[in-house]
Amino acid sequence: MALSRFLVPVKDGKPDLPKTVKVVDxxxxxxxxxxxxxxxxxxxxxxxxxxxxxxxxxxxISVSQVNTYLRCPLQYFWRYEEGLKVPPSSAITFGxxxxxxxxxxxxxxxxxxxxxxxxxxxxxxxxxWDKRVPETQFEEGExxxxxxxxxxxxxxxxMKEVAPSVQPVIVEGExxxxxxxxxxxLKGIVDVVDEQSLIHDTKTSKRTPxxxxxxxxxxxxxxxxxxxxxxxxxxxxxxxxxxxxxxIPKTVSLAAPPRQQKDIxxxxxxxxxxxxxxxxxxxxxxxxxxxxxxxxxxxWTICQERWK
Amino acid sequence: xxxxxxxxxTMGVIDGVDVHQVQATIQKIANFQAIVQKTLKxxxxxxxxxxxxxxxxxxxxxxxxLMLLGLTSExxxxxxxxxxxxxxxxxxxxxxxxxxxxxxxxxxxHANTREKRxxxxxxxxxxxxxxxxxxxxxxxxxVDAVLTVxxxxxxxxxxxxxxxxxxxxxxPRTPKPTSGAGMSDAQRNFxxxxxxxxxxxxxxxxxxxxxxxxxxxxxxxxxxxSKLIEQLQADIAADKEAKKQEGLL
Numbered sequence: 090m091a092l093s094r095f096l097v098p099v100k101d102g103k104p105d106l107p108k109t110v111k112v113v114d115x116x117x118x119x120x121x122x123x124x125x126x127x128x129x130x131x132x133x134x135x136x137x138x139x140x141x142x143x144x145x146x147x148x149x150i151s152v153s154q155v156n157t158y159l160r161c162p163l164q165y166f167w168r169y170e171e172g173l174k175v176p177p178s179s180a181i182t183f184g185x186x187x188x189x190x191x192x193x194x195x196x197x198x199x200x201x202x203x204x205x206x207x208x209x210x211x212x213x214x215x216x217x218w219d220k221r222v223p224e225t226q227f228e229e230g231e232x233x234x235x236x237x238x239x240x241x242x243x244x245x246x247x248m249k250e251v252a253p254s255v256q257p258v259i260v261e262g263e264x265x266x267x268x269x270x271x272x273x274x275l276k277g278i279v280d281v282v283d284e285q286s287l288i289h290d291t292k293t294s295k296r297t298p299x300x301x302x303x304x305x306x307x308x309x310x311x312x313x314x315x316x317x318x319x320x321x322x323x324x325x326x327x328x329x330x331x332x333x334x335x336x337i338p339k340t341v342s343l344a345a346p347p348r349q350q351k352d353i354x355x356x357x358x359x360x361x362x363x364x365x366x367x368x369x370x371x372x373x374x375x376x377x378x379x380x381x382x383x384x385x386x387x388x389w390t391i392c393q394e395r396w397k
Numbered sequence: 398x399x400x401x402x403x404x405x406x407t408m409g410v411i412d413g414v415d416v417h418q419v420q421a422t423i424q425k426i427a428n429f430q431a432i433v434q435k436t437l438k439x440x441x442x443x444x445x446x447x448x449x450x451x452x453x454x455x456x457x458x459x460x461x462x463l464m465l466l467g468l469t470s471e472x473x474x475x476x477x478x479x480x481x482x483x484x485x486x487x488x489x490x491x492x493x494x495x496x497x498x499x500x501x502x503x504x505x506x507h508a509n510t511r512e513k514r515x516x517x518x519x520x521x522x523x524x525x526x527x528x529x530x531x532x533x534x535x536x537x538x539x540v541d542a543v544l545t546v547x548x549x550x551x552x553x554x555x556x557x558x559x560x561x562x563x564x565x566x567x568x569p570r571t572p573k574p575t576s577g578a579g580m581s582d583a584q585r586n587f588x589x590x591x592x593x594x595x596x597x598x599x600x601x602x603x604x605x606x607x608x609x610x611x612x613x614x615x616x617x618x619x620x621x622x623s624k625l626i627e628q629l630q631a632d633i634a635a636d637k638e639a640k641k642q643e644g645l646l
Contacts, residue, residue: 113484199590200599258590262583284591284633286626319583321623 093131095140152277166372175387264315492538506537580622
């Protein structure tokens with residue numbers, strides 16, 4: 090039996106609901122109540138827009154959902170509550186394709202213990218790019234062919250400068266952590282963990298990152314938590330390999346020691362607060378975010394039109 | 398029976414006791430408690446629930462104690478509520494422990510679908526939980542019986558996970574990842590892949606690990622899994638260093 094949650098007003102100390110709706114569970118909260126109803130009741134309430142549905146994915150919250158909410162709560166709303174997907178920018182597609190090509194090499198290397206030939210990785214990059222070009226939003230004057238050439242070069246650079254030093258053991262390792270006292274799990278995917286439990290992540294960027302950017306990177310803390318939960322041991326360190334898209338592309342590797350317990354505790358606290366905010370339907374634009382701009386946010390138009 | 402008569406019979410019982418035999422029995426109980434504490438594994442047979450002092454006896458631990466004592470258990474559902482309209486299911490189970498057909502003691506356990514652990518939406522619907530709560534009642538009855546028969550109530554406590562479930566909901570707090578007792582699949586795969594550094598044949602790696610580290614990866618605990626991974630990592634690092642010295646790397 091599928092169950093759904095709704096927020097409804099309270100009348101005389103009881104949820105104010107039509108008699109036809111059978112309530113499985115009630116949690117009174119002042120002048121509103123959180124009710125759990127069966128599929129039939131949910132259909133009735135949705136159909137009549139009688140009550141506000143609580144759509145937090147109670148089963149799990151993902152690392153990217155947390156990141157999106159922290160970036161902009163309203164962007165989270167459009168993306169995960171309304172299910173609106175906007176075409177990715179070319180920078181996003183560039184990063185995704187690079188990620189896929191690297192993953193292809195490392196999945197092979199786990200057992201083979203040697204890298205694939207560079208031309209094969211370049212071919213994977215080019216094929217992935219071609220597949221994703223039709224759904225990508227390019228900026229004015231941007232030429233997909235030129236970006237593709239740049240990507241193929243950058244894939245070769247990665248294979249030459251970074252891949253040889255990595256012997257992966259986990260590639261795209263999914264973790265799903267049960268959190269004590271919480272009715273959901275935290276899900277994520279760690280890119281690469283090597284033989285010595287060093288966690289690797291790769292990013293593409295047009296600018297050289299600051300030296301300390303890895304120190305406070307939330308995603309890396311989540312990976313550290315994932316590593317500890319999956320393997321029961323602390324990671325040996327964190328490494329972020331940047332592929333810098335300058336005229337002459339270059340790689341920059343940043344390293345950090347294992348995360349401290351206080352970092353993990355802080356992260357878990359943050360996740361629990363984000364989850365509660367989502368459950369309580371707190372969605373507002375983060376206007377101070379530098380990405381709250383028509384050129385940087387794919388939801389800008391929707392946001393201007395619908396959030397009044 | 399009057400109060401005077403009652404206390405007279407209590408005194409009668411005490412009078413009839415052989416004090417030396419009692420001392421010997423108490424010593425035996427203490428010895429048995431020590432054996433149990435030594436034999437059972439933390440995190441697998443028992444666990445400490447945060448915020449509590451006494452460890453909680455878990456099902457694997459209870460089963461081991463029964464084996465140690467040569468006892469068999471039989472179960473009887475003494476009370477059941479199966480309301481298919483309201484989706485409410487409750488069971489009370491009695492566990493009878495016996496040896497050689499002679500009843501030694503019994504324990505009781507109850508579970509129902511209204512318990513907080515079963516009402517969160519991470520759980521399936523109550524109809525799918527009927528079997529789960531029946532099993533839970535059975536487990537609770539068994540642990541209750543084992544704690545009584547083995548005089549272990551001052552060593553272990555009954556399922557404190559239940560008490561933790563029934564505490565009022567707290568404001569947001571820092572949650573902790575929960576961990577299982579046995580070696581996880583992730584640990585097992587990680588260890589097997591690390592072993593690939595030394596043993597190229599995938600199918601031979603479990604045996605290679607068993608011989609080299611004395612660990613059966615199918616039966617190891619999570620703690621043993623973590624230790625195994627760390628040992629493998631250390632050996633790989635040492636092997637690489639040795640090869641480097643030899644000029645092979």
